Amino acid sequence: MTSSWRGGQGSRGARGGAPLPLLLPALIGLAFLVLPLVALLIRAPWRSMPDLLTSTEVWQALQLSLVCATAATAVSLVIGVPLAWLLARVEFPGRGLVRALVTLPLVLPPVVGGVALLMALGRNGVVGQWLDSWFGITLPFTTAGVVVAEAFVAMPFLVISVEGTLRAADPRYEEAATTLGASRFTAFRRVTLPLIAPGIAAGAVLAWARALGEFGATITFAGNFPGRTQTMPLAVYLALQSDPEAAIALSLVLLAVSIAVLAGLRDRWMTPS
């Protein structure tokens, strides 16, 4: 990765490597991705920023976002990693179909995901009505509902990432461990997990970032109430309608959090394979 990148730079210096028909769209692409973020910084109301950011609503929303995204990532780890292992290591009929189903929330519009969650886990939903009548649990309009919505949208990122790493990892280490007497679960725990840890970390970061930015499924399934289900993206969307300056300020906070996460995990993310 790094060597080819350096090579590219060298040949650009020699005016040989990057033909204009490629260079021009590439630069347009770069500008297209960076310009909106720069615009956000230019239009930011820096003077009123301290007031905007110290309001309790902002902190409530930010705190809720961080807690829910982290909880959604934890849920994804607990059930997503075993699912990835199943897809990568166990041959069973219809595995391709199962993989496609797991990936579906990745391409599904989040609002559709929210509607589907309502149909399944809502108070009147296929499963939700039993949760309600047996345990008195209703998920819509609760913080747990936010976590469910975010996990539904974010988990495929983790599963795909971990499954890819598992496929690339050499299964002979596990086989060696089992021939030496370890059970398959011990082999998974002591050999496979450390082997694929970078992949799990990368997947968890992706899932966390996706959960943090989740909007459609959250507002559809969990509603919008400050401190309970109003996460940062919802606060940004609603602020944009009444107070654009506040929306810009909130957006900058999310941007800063995203950059911090990328920077903090850059080494772990960029180096493996």
Add this chain to the structure above:
Amino acid sequence: MTRSVRRTRRTRRTLQVTGAGAAALLALSACSSSDDSTSAKSDAPASASASGKLSGDVTVFAAASLKESFETLGKAFEKAHPGTKVTFSFGGSDALAASITGGAPADVFASASPKTMKIVTDAGDASGTPATFVRNQLEIATLPGNPDKVASLKDLTKSGLKVVLCDKAVPCGAAAQKALDAGKLKLTPVSYEEDVKAALNKVVLKEADAAVVYKTDVQAAGDKVEGVEFPEAADAINDYPITVLKDAPNAEAAKAFIALVQSTEGQKVLNAAGFLKP
């Protein structure tokens, strides 16, 4: 060596192909996004010169509560003026106002409150003075059969009842707050929804027990919800203003559409949907 050369050539070709594909996509999307404005622009002078002969697209941004009646009126308009096409964007009035001041191409704006209309007039995006064309009253929407025996606004404050309101930035939310203030009531909902239809649909889906919405929404939902009138609603009646926008790509047709909304025929449709006369 030869293999690597061949490979680079192949990648280069695929790159060219994907590049061309992307360019085609870009061109396509550019077409579709500018499509309505250019066609409207090229049509507008012709329609103006042909004195009364309207054509082209009319884009109407309207409050979510107007959905059913405006769709009916849109069809009537297209029938009366062959060659025209009315496109609607329904949503929370505040969201629509924000997109209009943000430069969204639209001909007509019909909002559910003077306050959200003021966002547009203050930004200088309206042409002329907005006119009030209907008024709307709040009503409580409950589950079919009213199983929780909601009879007044005060009943909604009972604990254990899941009530959804519109967000305070949206006209129906502001009106609900006004009604609650008038009754000196404090209500903590489970959610502040982004527009009135979203609030109503939480009851239609039986996720919430009740919602404070407009009379017209209760009527439009048919037997999926039950309406409960309450006296405080009289203190929170919303005026609905409508206007042609300054940068309207098809101003002639926009004026004609507003004329239809204000005509006896238009008012008949709106009254049938439960709207009050201005």
